Amino acid sequence: MFARKKNVFLMVTFVIFALLITFPALGFAKSSKHVVIPNWGWSGDFPPIYITKVLLEDQLGYTIEILELSDVASAIALDSGEIQLNMFLWFPNSEPVMKKYLDSGTVVDLGIMYGDLPEGVFLSKWVSEKYGIKSLSDLNNPDFAKLVDGDGDGIGDLYGCDPGWACAAKNDKLITAYGLDKLYKQVVGSTHLLKAAAVGRILSKKPVLMYNFYPNDIFIDYPMGKDFVYLEEPQKFYNKSYVPKLANKKWVDANPKAAQLVRQINITGEDVMSWMKVTRDAGDDPKILEKLARQWIKKHQSKVDSWLKAIK
Numbered sequence: 001m002f003a004r005k006k007n008v009f010l011m012v013t014f015v016i017f018a019l020l021i022t023f024p025a026l027g028f029a030k031s032s033k034h035v036v037i038p039n040w041g042w043s044g045d046f047p048p049i050y051i052t053k054v055l056l057e058d059q060l061g062y063t064i065e066i067l068e069l070s071d072v073a074s075a076i077a078l079d080s081g082e083i084q085l086n087m088f089l090w091f092p093n094s095e096p097v098m099k100k101y102l103d104s105g106t107v108v109d110l111g112i113m114y115g116d117l118p119e120g121v122f123l124s125k126w127v128s129e130k131y132g133i134k135s136l137s138d139l140n141n142p143d144f145a146k147l148v149d150g151d152g153d154g155i156g157d158l159y160g161c162d163p164g165w166a167c168a169a170k171n172d173k174l175i176t177a178y179g180l181d182k183l184y185k186q187v188v189g190s191t192h193l194l195k196a197a198a199v200g201r202i203l204s205k206k207p208v209l210m211y212n213f214y215p216n217d218i219f220i221d222y223p224m225g226k227d228f229v230y231l232e233e234p235q236k237f238y239n240k241s242y243v244p245k246l247a248n249k250k251w252v253d254a255n256p257k258a259a260q261l262v263r264q265i266n267i268t269g270e271d272v273m274s275w276m277k278v279t280r281d282a283g284d285d286p287k288i289l290e291k292l293a294r295q296w297i298k299k300h301q302s303k304v305d306s307w308l309k310a311i312k
Helices: 002-022 043-060 071-080 095-104 125-131 142-147 166-177 191-203 249-254 256-264 269-282 286-299 301-311
Strands: 034-039 063-068 107-117 119-124 156-159 184-187 209-213 228-230 241-248
Touching (some): 034 043, 043 301, 071 241, 107 249, 119 125, 125 142, 125 228, 142 156, 166 184, 241 249, 249 256, 269 286, 286 301
Parallel strands (some): 156 209
């Protein structure tokens, strides 16, 4: 009898648990002021996410949950409403993963978080000046190609990006379009390995030819303009990049004041670089990131006050 009662108790407990999962309104529904923001784990994602987090929590009483998701997963979740905001996608590269949701109206664009960001091919500044290489067209030089042949196969190496990223296919097309396919090849791989290879060549005083974007952590120690130059690219495979503020449409309609505040928020590429410098040394513990957000807000208080006028 005891065993039977125990089994019944367990069965009832299971059913209640299942109902609470399926229908959270019965018990543990999250507040309408709960917002989920995705993060892909890149240090450049932290400034827009944590500045927004602090402002929504302090000014409008929201609670913010930060969830690590890939770009594709976050696009699907934003469309369904499982997450409410996204501020880590780089456009135009990541635009295809979000386009159908923007076109259908389930996702809305609340403006640019930060933009006017150079993306494309970078070259060591000293070698650019020595050989007069200012644009991709200037790379059509067999003697220079030999200088960036890192593996000795007779073909110059352009350090590219992760093979799963849109830039990998674009870089291959770029090399062909500029008639450089007999002189150069793209080296693909993880960003960490490609960065390590580039830094190794820098330390050996050898030139580096690489795809990259700003802001990025390689420019902490080897700044753009000082150690690297951006090569002009007449065919415009790469345009200036930007990070938009994307939101679920139903959430925007239900939370007009919060959406209006998010519309006001904007930072710069230099802001992102400064955070990268700090987090590289101090780490990315949420307490550190929130402290950085509050320091940024205090430093830019007059700008933040102008944003807050939009929700008064």
